[in-house]
Amino acid sequence: MLTMEDCIAFCGMEADEVEALAASEHLPTIIAAEWTARELARQGGRDHVETVLGERAGEARLRGDDATADALETIMARERTRL
Template sequence: MLTYEDCIALCGLNRREVEAIAEHEHIPPIVATELGNYLCRNTSGALCVQRYILDDIAAAEKRGDQHHVTVLQAVLRHFIATHPSRDAAAAPDTYLRQQ
């Protein structure tokens, strides 16, 4: 039987990245590991994960939860650093300017 930690290790994301997907999609974190694994297999999926995290940042800003904003910004930086792609490198700046 696989544990949650096993699923995190297998999905190619860290715990906070999985939690950001779960938060955005309103799904259990264990389900978010599979979704994240699937999305990170291509450029458009990686951009989707970035968008999820940016949406979570915007929601936290709207709630006035600055601590969560700071945590999610670190999550986004880590995700971009560990999931580079030819299209994803410029995407976050573009998305941040839209907000």
């Protein structure tokens, strides 16, 4: 049986990154892990994930949720160092 940790590890991102995507896309974490794995496996997928995170960070900033925006921007910066 696969655990949540197994699924997150398989997708290629850290747990906090998957959880941030899950929250921003209103998805269960397990579905966000699957989506992330699929996106990162396809050409241009990493850019798409970064675009989604950037859009969500901008939306959070506009509504005054600086903590969420900061967390998403930190994740984006961490992902850029992996390229």
